[in-house]
Each structure stands twice: as C-alpha cells, then as structure tokens.
Amino acid sequence: MVPHKLLFEKLRRKKIFDEDEVEFLEQIYARLKIRIGKQLIRPNRGVAQGSIISPALFNIFIEDLSSDLQSHAGINLDDLLFYADDLLTLCASKEQLRKAIRVIKKWSLDNGMLLNTKKSGIVVFANRLCQTIPWMEAQRETNLQGKRVEWVPAQERFEDIPICSKYKYLGTWLNNKLTTLPQISHIKKKTGHILMRLCPCLQQASADGRRDMWVSMIKPLFGALFPILEGDKTKMALNQVLVLWKSSFKSMMLIPRRTRSQMVDWMIGKELVDLCVEYKESSLAKWIARKTFKSDIISYHNSVMNPLQGVPNLWCEILKKQVSQCKLCLVKGIKTKVTSSDHLYLSHGIGIPSAMKIFRGIIEPILEGERSFGPRNLRKRIVKRLTPILELILNLYKVYNL
Numbered sequence: 001m002v003p004h005k006l007l008f009e010k011l012r013r014k015k016i017f018d019e020d021e022v023e024f025l026e027q028i029y030a031r032l033k034i035r036i037g038k039q040l041i042r043p044n045r046g047v048a049q050g051s052i053i054s055p056a057l058f059n060i061f062i063e064d065l066s067s068d069l070q071s072h073a074g075i076n077l078d079d080l081l082f083y084a085d086d087l088l089t090l091c092a093s094k095e096q097l098r099k100a101i102r103v104i105k106k107w108s109l110d111n112g113m114l115l116n117t118k119k120s121g122i123v124v125f126a127n128r129l130c131q132t133i134p135w136m137e138a139q140r141e142t143n144l145q146g147k148r149v150e151w152v153p154a155q156e157r158f159e160d161i162p163i164c165s166k167y168k169y170l171g172t173w174l175n176n177k178l179t180t181l182p183q184i185s186h187i188k189k190k191t192g193h194i195l196m197r198l199c200p201c202l203q204q205a206s207a208d209g210r211r212d213m214w215v216s217m218i219k220p221l222f223g224a225l226f227p228i229l230e231g232d233k234t235k236m237a238l239n240q241v242l243v244l245w246k247s248s249f250k251s252m253m254l255i256p257r258r259t260r261s262q263m264v265d266w267m268i269g270k271e272l273v274d275l276c277v278e279y280k281e282s283s284l285a286k287w288i289a290r291k292t293f294k295s296d297i298i299s300y301h302n303s304v305m306n307p308l309q310g311v312p313n314l315w316c317e318i319l320k321k322q323v324s325q326c327k328l329c330l331v332k333g334i335k336t337k338v339t340s341s342d343h344l345y346l347s348h349g350i351g352i353p354s355a356m357k358i359f360r361g362i363i364e365p366i367l368e369g370e371r372s373f374g375p376r377n378l379r380k381r382i383v384k385r386l387t388p389i390l391e392l393i394l395n396l397y398k399v400y401n402l
Contacts, residue, residue, distance in 0.1 A: 003112040004029050004044050007061050016060060025053075045112075058084060065107050073099035078291070088169055094134070094158075097122070101159040121164040128177050135163050136176060151176050172224035180228050180237045184244055187221045191248045194218060202254055207311040208379070211267065214252040222272070226279040238273075245272045255316050258323040258338075263355055269304040309367060310382030314390035315358075321397050322355045328402070339402050352396050362389060 004026075011022045032048065034041040047054040059082075066082065069075045069089065079090035087104070091097040108115045126133045137154040153163040166175040166182050173182035194217050195202075202210055225241055246264045250257055253267070265271055288294075308315070322340055328348055329337040337343055341354035353361070363386065370381045 001045050001113045002047055002058060002061050006112055007047075007057065010061055010064075011057075014060065014063075025057075055084060061111070065104065068103050068107055069100055072103050075100060083170055086170060098159055101161055117160050117162070120161050121167040122158055122161050123164055123167045123174055124176055125174075125178065126176055128179075130177075133176055136165070170224075171221075172228070174228075178228055180225060180241060183225050183228060184240055187218075187225070187244060187248070190221055191218055191251070195251055198252075202252070206313050206383075207253065207315045208306070208308045210253045210313070210316070211249075211306070211308045214249055218248050218252060222275075223279070226276050227283070229276055230280055242272055253316055253319075254313075255319045256323045259319055260356075263319070263359065266359060267308055269307050305371075307364070307367070310370075310379035310386070311363060312383055312387055312390065314387065314394060315363070318358065318390060318393055319355055321394070321402065324402075326402070328400075339397070344400075344402075348400075350396075350400055350402075352393065358390075358393065362386075 008022060008026050011017055011025070012019070017025075029048075032043060034043060047057045062082065062085075065087075066077060066080050069080060070077055073091075073096055075089060075091065075096065081088040081090075089100050089104075091100055105115050122135075124134050124136060131138075133151055135154055135158070136151045139150045139152055141148055141150050151165050153165060155163060157163060166173055168174075168186075173186055175182050198213060198217075202213070205213070222241070222245060229237065229241060246261060247257060249264055249268060250259055323338050325335065326337040326339045326343060326347075329335075337347070341352050341357070344350040344352055366385050367382060370378055370385070373381070
C-alpha cells in the first residue's frame, strides 16, 4: 500500500539515491501495468513484489516510523524489530504501549497506509514463575500429562488491538511465558502435512533424497525453536524438542521409530544441541554487527558432509529389518523379540551385521573413498558400489525366512 508519490518524495528528501536514479525508478513504476481480463490497471501504490530493490525501498519508506516511536513513545531502537511490514515493538508499560499504538496509527494515516488491527496483536510477556499476568486470567486444564495452567485474555482489546495468549511472528509462535509448546504443536502439524503430501515421492526416493527433503522442508521449522529453547532451558523442554527432531527425521526416512537415536544422529550429521549453540553464537555476532554498523559477520555454521550421499533406499529397508519382529521366535509363540544382529546370533546362530557395523564399516568407508576421487558422477559411483552389498545383506533375511 506504499503510495508511489510519497515514496519518491522520501527518496529525494533523504538523498539516498542520485536524482537521475530516483527519476529512473519513478519512470519504471509509472509504466507498470496490470492486466486482468480485458481491464488494464496502472497501480499507484505498492512496491513490485519479487523485485530485488523492493525490500530496500520499503525499508527506506518505513524508516521514519522507528524514529517516531523512539521520540514520541520512548522506545529504544534495540526494542524495535522490523522485518518488511512485520513489526514487533517491545514496550515496558501500558502507557508506553498506548503511545506506541497511537504513533503507529498516526504514522500509517500520515503515510497513506492503514494499520490492520485484525492481524495485529498484543502479547504480555511474564516471568515463568509469575502467578498473575496483566490482562490475562488462568484456566486450569487437565490433559494426558496432568493439570496445567492455560492463560487466556481477560479483556479482548486495548486501543482497538486484540490481546492474544499467543502470536505468530515470522514463523515463531510466542506465548506469554515464551515456552516451546506452541511452536512444537505448529511443527507437528506442519510436518504431518508435508509428509502426507510427499508420501508418494518418498516411496521411490533414495535414502539420500529422503534426507535432503527433511533438511530442506522440515529442519528449517526447528530454527524458530532455537531462541525459545535458549530461554526455556528445562530438561523437559529440551527432551520434547529432541523427540520431535528425531521422530520427524524417522518419519521422513520411512524407518521405524525404534531405530536407535545414535544411528539417527549419524544420519543427520549434527546433533540438535550443537545447532542450538551455533545459532546462539551466530545470532549474537549478527546482533552486535547490526548495532555497530559492521557488515563483516563471522560465520559459526560449519558445513556438514552429507553422511547419506548417494545411499540407496535399500539402507532404509535394512533398518526396518533390524527392528522388526523375529519370525523364528513368533513360531514358538514369543512376540517380544526383534531381528537385531545380537538376538539372531545368540538365539539362532545367524550372523548378520548390525546396522551400526554396516554404516561404520561399509557405507562410511565407501563414501570417503569415492569422495577422494572427486565430485564427478559421485552419487552414481556410490550407488553402483553400495547397491550389490546392501542387496546381499537383505537377501540374508530372505534366506533365513526373516
């Protein structure tokens, strides 16, 4: 909703660009046309979505809002988090909050824009041990884990802005006490939807492909949990996140939930706790660089070599076999035994290597050996060498009717 006339007035007034550059941009926007059927529209509002320069133009346009909030509402610049049109303002009191809302509303009207109150929200943050929260009332609920307190708004609005028990900001659910539960629920729901959509593709994908899909589609969802997890350092919160982290990977890999956690950590390549530490250090470095106007930011993220590069889905089938019920014991009426390598050797005298021995003794040496020959056709070479070995191991289960 940025008015073009006001945008170019600000660009000229702030002298960020030369006059000929401003005129060039102005003429581009003056020639924009949108065709809907037989109708032709010449928009005079909004920056072009998808353009590289559009986020910068919007930031320049909205920059004076932060100055107004600092001067008229007394809010420190460190407490203003702007990401395009998603604004987060940290206020220390009700009076400061009232001033901030009025400043934002006035600035919006003065700049030809409207504040969408329906999409806005107020969340009251409180200490974990607080028994009372302003504008909120406690409701006790009983679930599978026992009784818990659910905080709900005691009043609907403040200065026409809804008061919320939780709010989603840039993909992160924030509640009154900044706990991990809302974000964990969101990740579970999102992960289930992604898995349902990808199910036909996962059946045909290699182990390498399944891991890549988890890394690109599900792993980023946990990034929003890291800052909350830093505040919620309880063992219960960490355990809940770890369980979800590993179970989502197992679901994407189509391997049983009984697969050992150590094996899952090896296949992912990096543990969740290490990622949290790296995220904390990197975020702190970026925050300091932002406040000191430095562009050179130290990267704390170490690249992880893909431990399943080129590995076929036969590997996932072996993992399934290693935790499935032992058919030889079922014949005898024993239902509690699985076809692990130790059980097969000790109970039936069958020698099949364990998943860990296959991974450490066969898969990893082949990957290291093929990588040393260079990246050319690397995955094809790995598949060519691994496939007959993994097929041989799977055939052993068929030979012994397992």
